[in-house]
Amino acid sequence: MLLSGKNGIQSAFDEELQHFLYGKECLLDELPFSRELIKKHVRLGMITLRLGVETIEKGIVPIQIGSKKWVCRRCGNTDPGEFGTVSCSQCRKRCVYCRHCLNMGVVRSCSRLATWSGPEPIREERPWRDAKRICTWEGTLSDQQKMAADRLDQSLSSGQSFLIWAVCGSGKTEIVFPAVEHALRRGERVVLATPRTDVVRELYPRFQNAFPKVPVSALHAGSENQVPDAPLVISTAHQLIRFSHYFDRVFIDEVDAFPYHFDPMLEYAVRKAAKEGAPFAFLTATPPPNLKNAYLSGRLNGVKIARRFHGHPLPEPKAWWIGNWKKSMKQGIVPQSFMKWVKQKSSHQVQLFIFVSSVSLLRELTELLQREGLGHVAGVHAEDPDRHAKVAFFREGKIRILVTTTILERGVTVPGAEAAVFGADDPIFNESALVQIAGRVGRSERRPNGEVILFHNGRTLEMVRAQRHIKQMNEEGGL
Amino acid sequence: MNEYRCLFCRGPRDVPLRFRTLLAPVHPPGLCRLCLEKMAPIDRKACCLVCGRDLRQLKLEFIRHNICNDCMRWKKSGRGRLFGRNRSIFSYNKMMKEMMTAFKFRGDALLAEAFRKDFRDAYRQMIGIDPKGLWNRMRRGRWLFPNERYVVVPIPLTRERFIKRGFNQSAVLAELLGEPIIEALSRAGSQKKQSKKNRRERLLPGRNPFALNPRAASAIAGRRVLLIDDIYTTGATLRLACDTLEAAGPDRVDALTLAHG
Numbered sequence: 018m019l020l021s022g023k024n025g026i027q028s029a030f031d032e033e034l035q036h037f038l039y040g041k042e043c044l045l046d047e048l049p050f051s052r053e054l055i056k057k058h059v060r061l062g063m064i065t066l067r068l069g070v071e072t073i074e075k076g077i078v079p080i081q082i083g084s085k086k087w088v089c090r091r092c093g094n095t096d097p098g099e100f101g102t103v104s105c106s107q108c109r110k111r112c113v114y115c116r117h118c119l120n121m122g123v124v125r126s127c128s129r130l131a132t133w134s135g136p137e138p139i140r141e142e143r144p145w146r147d148a149k150r151i152c153t154w155e156g157t158l159s160d161q162q163k164m165a166a167d168r169l170d171q172s173l174s175s176g177q178s179f180l181i182w183a184v185c186g187s188g189k190t191e192i193v194f195p196a197v198e199h200a201l202r203r204g205e206r207v208v209l210a211t212p213r214t215d216v217v218r219e220l221y222p223r224f225q226n227a228f229p230k231v232p233v234s235a236l237h238a239g240s241e242n243q244v245p246d247a248p249l250v251i252s253t254a255h256q257l258i259r260f261s262h263y264f265d266r267v268f269i270d271e272v273d274a275f276p277y278h279f280d281p282m283l284e285y286a287v288r289k290a291a292k293e294g295a296p297f298a299f300l301t302a303t304p305p306p307n308l309k310n311a312y313l314s315g316r317l318n319g320v321k322i323a324r325r326f327h328g329h330p331l332p333e334p335k336a337w338w339i340g341n342w343k344k345s346m347k348q349g350i351v352p353q354s355f356m357k358w359v360k361q362k363s364s365h366q367v368q369l370f371i372f373v374s375s376v377s378l379l380r381e382l383t384e385l386l387q388r389e390g391l392g393h394v395a396g397v398h399a400e401d402p403d404r405h406a407k408v409a410f411f412r413e414g415k416i417r418i419l420v421t422t423t424i425l426e427r428g429v430t431v432p433g434a435e436a437a438v439f440g441a442d443d444p445i446f447n448e449s450a451l452v453q454i455a456g457r458v459g460r461s462e463r464r465p466n467g468e469v470i471l472f473h474n475g476r477t478l479e480m481v482r483a484q485r486h487i488k489q490m491n492e493e494g495g496l
Numbered sequence: 497m498n499e500y501r502c503l504f505c506r507g508p509r510d511v512p513l514r515f516r517t518l519l520a521p522v523h524p525p526g527l528c529r530l531c532l533e534k535m536a537p538i539d540r541k542a543c544c545l546v547c548g549r550d551l552r553q554l555k556l557e558f559i560r561h562n563i564c565n566d567c568m569r570w571k572k573s574g575r576g577r578l579f580g581r582n583r584s585i586f587s588y589n590k591m592m593k594e595m596m597t598a599f600k601f602r603g604d605a606l607l608a609e610a611f612r613k614d615f616r617d618a619y620r621q622m623i624g625i626d627p628k629g630l631w632n633r634m635r636r637g638r639w640l641f642p643n644e645r646y647v648v649v650p651i652p653l654t655r656e657r658f659i660k661r662g663f664n665q666s667a668v669l670a671e672l673l674g675e676p677i678i679e680a681l682s683r684a685g686s687q688k689k690q691s692k693k694n695r696r697e698r699l700l701p702g703r704n705p706f707a708l709n710p711r712a713a714s715a716i717a718g719r720r721v722l723l724i725d726d727i728y729t730t731g732a733t734l735r736l737a738c739d740t741l742e743a744a745g746p747d748r749v750d751a752l753t754l755a756h757g
Contacts, residue, residue, distance in 0.1 A: 098501060101604065101605055101606030102605075102606075103603075103605035103606075103662070103663045103668065104663060104667070104668075104671075105662055105663060106658045106659050106661070106662050106663060106664075107659065107662065112662075114603065114605070114662075116604055116606060119598070119602045119603060119604055120602060123602070123603035123604075123662065125662065
């Protein structure tokens, strides 16, 4: 009788709807199914609905003065400036909507978010699971990497979060492979979330090569490599907003990267995408204070890797004073000592990253360098339509000097390249940004050294901290 | 509402420090300087007297007596006879296009707040209660009697689109004026979107999609009507609406639109 009852329920729901909605959270109007079908499932308790925008009442004073605070249940936005009101056609009243996640379809206070609360869909056969080795990565891990990988896997398997604090170029990606393989073998869903599209584009082929039989899905704005129901997802944090209670293991690359800890929505998205109690693995070279404190006080498991995989030290950034660069740029003059350095490097056939603080400065500097007769100079910034092409050209060596904003400060590996920061005293270059920039240099085993120069007009505290950070890491690495 | 951030790009917005802003508890939300610079406001001294087009962007051979060629052709066609004039605030350029996409299609109705001041100023100028209009009237010795106020009528959406979009963008703009709004029109049927048609299709005298709301007819009879819409493109929509309103016997019909293009 129990069995028949179960079968009754099984046939009662629509499998297509189940596959569509499982692990996701969608607006009710977005579902490509008929109203009756959805209503039926809601009545059966297979779909849970909740309000899109809810009011949160905190304290007596706001209630007294009538000011309300809202929260968007899709993106977690609570900033009162990011909500608008409109006279709504559906509820015929003034309706609040979230402005923060508008480009995924508007969430109003009268709209409902639907999640699947019925049984989990039966997944297709996965022949690759029985293979002897899922991960076919050929490289070998150093002792330190191996130790970190083992501890990471152990910790995640027991459901505890883990921090990998490793210097740039210590092979963080490879450390993750055993843990990913283990999870895949257990039939879990794994996501690797990163803050940037560039990083997703760089990691996707690496994971595809390492796990050739596993369907890998890459999610970023405008991505073409989306596989439905893929067990391994590499995604930008933005794209995870649509998921809800879906992933068993979450790896977050570069936790401290700019949009991640500046935009609380992304953290909300990642937390929502993970199943309840799913362990997180944080990978970073410069942990943000909360993780650092948790790790140092022992609340968070973790490991620190202070040595690069090739055993050479991180290049220590040198600070060079170039005077008032803002003023000289305004006059259209590139500071002498900077120019001399660039010319010297380009005569030695060295590829250069030049980091600048703003897009307007980037345009000016690129133009001036091109005018100086240095060939193959290009500028790249976040809204550049040819951004990916330019980065690819730089990797191939067709572009020798790449002037860039901080978008390329992480995740991009070009062997033999050296880096300069033009105007390092700008507040945008904080400790972690500068450490990351230093990490771009000396990535390959053949050319483990290189220069990192901070061209500045007055040394800032962040610059000093970055230098100290790298020195300390090198000391801990026994170098 | 965070008035120190730009409504459109969310960048920091420098609210100029004046005595008024210094002492004001809240500033009205708006755009930052960079976004404002990208917009193309229409000078009302250099616009077509009928459609409000920026005449400085038009070749001289298409202008006669400060009226553009298109409006001449409308006059000859005999459609929209009651249609007086349209006033637009911005030209429809790339920035305006992005704004409209965010406002209409993405549903960010709050963006309308950025144009509150401009929209109200244009309205005050149309009914002649702006400082300059007052001065002109005083010179003529009849400064007590400004023009009669308008009956504000937003251009409606079809029912399906209204439900789908969630709001009527023209009604949102009309609300900015702070005048009572009369929904005198309704729009029927499943028509192709105006924004998906080309010029030829728009200008074809097809079936009139608008219908007059009989209950509002008495409020319009003998009054001046101001139609509110988001964009004036060829003027076809406004003139069709104007023809529909004719049955209720308004004195004249003018229009106020956010963009012209």
